[in-house]
Amino acid sequence: MSVPILALRGVNKSFGPIDVLHDITLEVRAGEVLCLLGDNGAGKSTLIRILSGVHQPSSGSIEMDGAAVSFPSPRAAADKGIATVHQFGGTFPLMSIGRCFFVGVEPTKGWGPFRVYDRRKANAIAVKAVRDFGITRIDDGDRLVGGLSGGERQSLAIARAVHFGARVLILDEPTAALGVKQATHVLRIVNEAKRRGLAVVFITHQVMHAMAVGDHFAVLIRGAVAADFRKGEKSREEITDLMAGGASMASLEAEIESHMASHGEAAE
Amino acid sequence: MTTPFPGNLLRRPEAGALIGLIGVTVFFAIVGGIEFLYPSSVGSWLSRSATLGIVAIPVGLLMIAGELDISVGATITAGALITALVSGYYEQPIILGMLAALAFGAIVGLVNGYLVLKTGVPSFIVTLGTLFAVSGILLGATVVLTGTTSIAIKAPEMVKTMFGMYFGAGFQVLILWWIAITAAFYFFMHLSPFGNWIFAMGGDKESARNAGIPTARMTILLFVLSSVCASFVGMSQAILFQSVQATPQLTLIFNTIIAVVVGGVLLTGGFGSVIGIFFGTITFAVVTQGIYYTSFDQTWSNLVIGVLLLGAVLMNNTFRKMALSYAPKKEAKA
Ligand SMILES: Nc1ncnc2c1ncn2[C@@H]1O[C@H](COP(=O)(O)OP(=O)(O)O)[C@@H](O)[C@H]1O
Ligand SMILES: [Mg+2]
Numbered sequence: 001m002s003v004p005i006l007a008l009r010g011v012n013k014s015f016g017p018i019d020v021l022h023d024i025t026l027e028v029r030a031g032e033v034l035c036l037l038g039d040n041g042a043g044k045s046t047l048i049r050i051l052s053g054v055h056q057p058s059s060g061s062i063e064m065d066g067a068a069v070s071f072p073s074p075r076a077a078a079d080k081g082i083a084t085v086h087q088f089g090g091t092f093p094l095m096s097i098g099r100c101f102f103v104g105v106e107p108t109k110g111w112g113p114f115r116v117y118d119r120r121k122a123n124a125i126a127v128k129a130v131r132d133f134g135i136t137r138i139d140d141g142d143r144l145v146g147g148l149s150g151g152e153r154q155s156l157a158i159a160r161a162v163h164f165g166a167r168v169l170i171l172d173e174p175t176a177a178l179g180v181k182q183a184t185h186v187l188r189i190v191n192e193a194k195r196r197g198l199a200v201v202f203i204t205h206q207v208m209h210a211m212a213v214g215d216h217f218a219v220l221i222r223g224a225v226a227a228d229f230r231k232g233e234k235s236r237e238e239i240t241d242l243m244a245g246g247a248s249m250a251s252l253e254a255e256i257e258s259h260m261a262s263h264g265e266a267a268e
Numbered sequence: 269m270t271t272p273f274p275g276n277l278l279r280r281p282e283a284g285a286l287i288g289l290i291g292v293t294v295f296f297a298i299v300g301g302i303e304f305l306y307p308s309s310v311g312s313w314l315s316r317s318a319t320l321g322i323v324a325i326p327v328g329l330l331m332i333a334g335e336l337d338i339s340v341g342a343t344i345t346a347g348a349l350i351t352a353l354v355s356g357y358y359e360q361p362i363i364l365g366m367l368a369a370l371a372f373g374a375i376v377g378l379v380n381g382y383l384v385l386k387t388g389v390p391s392f393i394v395t396l397g398t399l400f401a402v403s404g405i406l407l408g409a410t411v412v413l414t415g416t417t418s419i420a421i422k423a424p425e426m427v428k429t430m431f432g433m434y435f436g437a438g439f440q441v442l443i444l445w446w447i448a449i450t451a452a453f454y455f456f457m458h459l460s461p462f463g464n465w466i467f468a469m470g471g472d473k474e475s476a477r478n479a480g481i482p483t484a485r486m487t488i489l490l491f492v493l494s495s496v497c498a499s500f501v502g503m504s505q506a507i508l509f510q511s512v513q514a515t516p517q518l519t520l521i522f523n524t525i526i527a528v529v530v531g532g533v534l535l536t537g538g539f540g541s542v543i544g545i546f547f548g549t550i551t552f553a554v555v556t557q558g559i560y561y562t563s564f565d566q567t568w569s570n571l572v573i574g575v576l577l578l579g580a581v582l583m584n585n586t587f588r589k590m591a592l593s594y595a596p597k598k599e600a601k602a
Binding site: 074075078091092093094095099102103104105106108115116117143144146147 | 455460461463465467471472475476480481539588591592593594
């Protein structure tokens, strides 16, 4: 198999006396989606903050293309092609699509001190980039990002990362706050990013969403990798059970249903 | 994509300010009489706008970047006092006094910016501190050096023409400076790529930094701009009035904030425009001057300003929501 773009080798992370991650070993490959599953507080966000340079591991190493690297800052990780998209996508809701897309790398025209921001070019490129990802409803680069739907905002942020040459895309619960239709949009875009050869780390606690796009799954329980398997190796029920920390979620569901049913009958 | 004219205008940060300006101007032309629109009246409220506007724009940019500067109330006095002290009391060439005033402004700005960055204390508190510190230094130093709290200055004709002259029917020459400075800030904020950085900083400082924007340098630059503009206005006031009192101009602080907020700048940052602040400044001046043309006692002007401020904020909120929810017609079908 090819060398992974990004790998964690025996990574531990503690905040003072609190151990949050234990001996994490994970690999992310080009053209693959790694789904990181786990209950609230399992350490998923901490793990991706290590990947994106917000935190540094307490011990263990990060490798990129097989060589050890360190990300002292989010900027350092971004410079190496690691793009992180947060839950609400665009972080500048009151900026236009074009301005938001090019923030920090504004295209200009003219010369010397009279260089001006090239709004037309910025808007055209930004709109094209999102439309290439299949979001055809966006056609005006002057619209404010805050006016887009949650799914569109995620899509804009992903398209932006891809446009600026990201190799690894980290998505922290991109579908958590979305309705079914919007979530489908985002999942489609995750697939498109994968098709273009990016490595994607996709965090979710919705098993269905993970199964729709994932090639490789890791379940995190109390800061440790409890299971690491590939697509097709486990059923939805098995994954759900794993996430619930071994307790049989499927049987719990059945119990609740039967309880509801009998309760409902009793009321009638 | 082009959108029909009114829709496009209403989505801009200055939409509310423009409507407010037209509203108060029409109001005072009707209630106060048509004299309110005579050139001599226009000259008086534009002259008032100029003093306020030169300070309001950089303060507004700071607010767009998510910061606040209330030390301008002391810096403006500093500009005036230093000009008068150097060129009046010590009889040095006027240019020295002017440069010293602007340099002092730059120092106050550097201190503000540096303290905000280093301490992480909100800029409201930091500049509240420098407001008092600078006023204290000024008053103390003036008394120690001159034995009084008021200094006279006599500027050469040429300099008076440049900063303290009236032309036409009561138009202060500072109006031209104000327009030029507005144009320069318009270029900086809306045409050059730096404006985008300022909007991004006000939207989310952390993300802006991660996007590679030198947020620290920009923050210091903006504080320096507001302090230098304030001391510039102080300097020209010294040249115009030929006498300077060592007291901070506390009302200027409120007035700049009112002009900026009426001008459509979002108090929490990330949204606003130079043209909006320009309109907001004139609106404020129209209200404060307009009251003299009515039969109301001028003591009522504060009530009008209060109502104006609240009305403007509500209107700007509405327009901002419209801008956010705006989507091209086509989308409705999709
Ligand atoms: N900066 C921090 N300092 C101390 N504890 C932290 C810090 N960040 C996260 N934690 C703890 O680490 C655990 C995992 O958190 P997190 O990574 O956010 O989980 P998840 O994203 O899976 O819900 C939590 O118990 C949380 O309280
Ligand atoms: Mg989390």
